[in-house]
Amino acid sequence: MGELVVGKPALQLNFVVSLPLDLVSVMSLLYRAVPGSGLDSWLVSTRRSLPAELRGDLDLLHGFSGRLLYYMEEPVMRFEPTRPDRIDAGVDDLLGFLDGLAPDEFQEMAVNAVERVHRDLGTGLKAPPLENAAAWRMFLQAGLTTASIDDAMALVAYAAELKRRTIALIQGIWDSVYAEEWATRLPALQEAAGLATQMAGRSFGTAFADLTGNRVPSTLAAAWNDVEAVTFCPSYHIRSFVSYVLYKPVLVVFFGAPELIERSQPRVLGQEGQRPTETVAALLRQGGKITSEELLDGLRALGDANRLRIVDLLAGGELYAQEIVGRLGIAQSAVSRHLALLERAGLVKVRPRGGMKYYAVDCGRLDTLAGALCSRGRG
Numbered sequence: 001m002g003e004l005v006v007g008k009p010a011l012q013l014n015f016v017v018s019l020p021l022d023l024v025s026v027m028s029l030l031y032r033a034v035p036g037s038g039l040d041s042w043l044v045s046t047r048r049s050l051p052a053e054l055r056g057d058l059d060l061l062h063g064f065s066g067r068l069l070y071y072m073e074e075p076v077m078r079f080e081p082t083r084p085d086r087i088d089a090g091v092d093d094l095l096g097f098l099d100g101l102a103p104d105e106f107q108e109m110a111v112n113a114v115e116r117v118h119r120d121l122g123t124g125l126k127a128p129p130l131e132n133a134a135a136w137r138m139f140l141q142a143g144l145t146t147a148s149i150d151d152a153m154a155l156v157a158y159a160a161e162l163k164r165r166t167i168a169l170i171q172g173i174w175d176s177v178y179a180e181e182w183a184t185r186l187p188a189l190q191e192a193a194g195l196a197t198q199m200a201g202r203s204f205g206t207a208f209a210d211l212t213g214n215r216v217p218s219t220l221a222a223a224w225n226d227v228e229a230v231t232f233c234p235s236y237h238i239r240s241f242v243s244y245v246l247y248k249p250v251l252v253v254f255f256g257a258p259e260l261i262e263r264s265q266p267r268v269l270g271q272e273g274q275r276p277t278e279t280v281a282a283l284l285r286q287g288g289k290i291t292s293e294e295l296l297d298g299l300r301a302l303g304d305a306n307r308l309r310i311v312d313l314l315a316g317g318e319l320y321a322q323e324i325v326g327r328l329g330i331a332q333s334a335v336s337r338h339l340a341l342l343e344r345a346g347l348v349k350v351r352p353r354g355g356m357k358y359y360a361v362d363c364g365r366l367d368t369l370a371g372a373l374c375s376r377g378r379g
Contacts, residue, residue: 011204011227011228011229011230012229012230013199013200013202013204013207013230013231013232014082014229014230014231014232015193015196015197015199015200015231015232015233016082016087016193016231016232016233017186017189017190017193017233017234018081018082018087018089018231018233019089019090019091019094019182020076020079020081020086020089020091020093020094021076021081021082021231021233021245021252021254022182022189022233022235023076023091023094023170023173023174023178024072024073024076024245025233025235025238025243025254026173026178026235026237027058027062027072027169027170027173028062028069028072028243029043029237029238029243030043030046030047030050030058030173031047031058031059031062031063031069031146033046033047034047038241039237039239039241040237040239042181042237043237046177049177050176050177051172051176054169054172054173054176057165057168057169057172058169058173059146059147060146060147060151060152060155060165061155061165061166061169062145062146063144063145063146063147063152064110064114064140064143064144064145064147064151064152064155064156065110065113065114065116065117065143066113066114066116066117066120066142066143066145067145068116068117068120070112070113070114070116070117070143071109071110071113071114072166072169073113073245073247074109074110074112074113075098075101075106075109075166075170076094077245077247077250078101078105078109079093079094079097079098081094082229082231082250082252091170091171091174091179094170095167095170095171098163098166098167098170099167101163103159103160103162103163104159106159106162106163106166107130107156107159107162110155110156110162111127113143114127114139114140114142114143115127117142117143118139118142121142123142125139125142127139130156130157133153133157136153136156136157137149137153140152140153140156181236185236185257188234188236188257188258188261189234189235189236189257191257191261192234192255192257192258192260192261193233193234195260195261195264196211196232196234196255196260199211204216204230207232208253209306209330210305210306211232211253211255211260212240212242212253212255212256213240213256213259213329214240214242214329215329215330215331217242219246220244220246220251223246223248226248226249227246227248227249227250227251228249228250229249229250229251230251230252230253231250231251231252231253232252232253232254232255233252233253233254233255234254234255234256234257234260235254235255235256235257236256236257236258238254238255238256239256239259240256240259263305263308263309294345294346295369295372295373297344297345297346298345298346298347298365298369299369300341300345301341301342301344301345301347302345302347304338306328306330306334306338307338307341307342309328310324310328310335310338310339310342310348311342311347311348311361311366313327313328314348314359314360314361315361317360318351318358318359318360319358319359319360320357320358320359321335321336321339321357321359324339324359339359343359346362346365347361347362347365347366347369348360348361348362349361349362
C-alpha cells in the first residue's frame with residue numbers, strides 16, 4: 001500500500017492586480033535601472049529623473065539587504081497585500097498601516113532582511129545586539145550592494161529615522177513618478193490578470209512558464225516545500241525578466257502584462273501578409289476540408305501557450321529541436337511532447353537531415369483549420 005505520510009494541500013494559484021505589490025516591484029526595477037541593465041527605457045529615464053535625495057534613498061534602502069533586495073519587501077509584505085480585504089488597497093492604505101507601526105518594528109524588518117541574506121549564504125548568523133557596533137558591521141557586510149557600511153549602520157541604528165525614510169521613499173516614488181504611470185497602465189494590468197486567471201487550473205510550474213516565459217528558478221524549487229500560497233501579479237515594465245517575492249509561506253510572482261496580452265491576441269487573417277478569410281474559404285471549397293475530429297485535434301494542439309510559441313517560432317523558418325529548446329527555455333522533454341502533439345495534428349512537418357529532425361509549420365494545414373472555423377461561424 002505504500003507508506004502513510006502527512007499530505008500537503010494542493011496550492012491554489014491566485015491572479016491579482018495589487019498596487020502595493022506592483023509598487024514594491026517597480027521600486028526594485030528602478031533601483032536596477034541603470035544604462036546597460038536591459039530594463040525598459042521608461043525605467044532608465046525615470047530613475048535618471050528622480051530627485052537626488054530620493055534616488056539616494058532608493059539606493060540605500062535597497063542596497064544593504066543583498067542582491068534580492070529583501071528590506072523593501074518587508075514593510076509591504078507585513079501589510080499582507082494578498083489578504084482578500086486588501087487586494088484593492090491603495091497607497092494611502094499602505095502608508096497608513098506603516099505609519100501606525102512602532103519604529104522598533106522597522107528595525108525588526110531590517111534584521112529579518114539581513115538574516116534572510118545570511119540564510120541564503122548558509123552562514124547561519126543571527127543579528128547581534130545593536131549595542132555591539134563592531135559585530136553589527138560584520139553582520140551587515142554580507143548584504144551590502146550599493147550601500148556603504150557607514151550609511152547602512154547609521155540607517156539601521158536609529159529606528160525612528162529608518163521608519164521615516166522607508167515611508168518617505170514609498171511616498172516619494174508614488175508622488176514623483178508612479179501615480180500617473182499606474183493610472184495609465186492599470187487597464188493593461190487588469191486585462192493581463194484576467195487572461196492569467198484562465199490558468200487557475202494548471203500546475204504552478206506550467207503557469208509560471210506560460211506567464212513569465214521562463215523556467216522556475218532553482219532558488220524557488222529549493223524552497224518549494226515552504227510555500228503555501230502563490231499569487232501572480234502583472235507588471236507593465238518587467239518584460240521577460242524573472243521577479244518574485246518569496247516571503248515564506250507566501251510567494252508572489254510578477255509577469256509581463258504587455259507580453260501576455262500580445263501572446264494572447266488572436267491572429268487576424270488578412271493582416272501582415274496572411275491570406276484573407278475569403279481566400280481561405282476558397283481553399284476549402286477547392287477540397288481543403290477536414291473532419292470534425294481533425295478540427296478538434298488541431299484546436300487541442302493549439303490550446304497551449306508553449307505550443308503556440310513553437311508555432312510562432314517556426315513561422316520564421318525551419319528549426320531543429322534543440323534550437324526550439326534554447327529559444328523557449330523549457331525542458332527538452334516538454335518540447336518533444338509539444339512537437340509530437342503538433343505533428344500528430346498535422347500542424348507541423350518533420351524533415352530528417354544529418355541525424356537530426358527539422359520542424360516547420362504546415363501553413364496549408366493551418367489555413368484549412370482556420371477556414372473550417374470561419375465556415376462554421378457563417379453557418
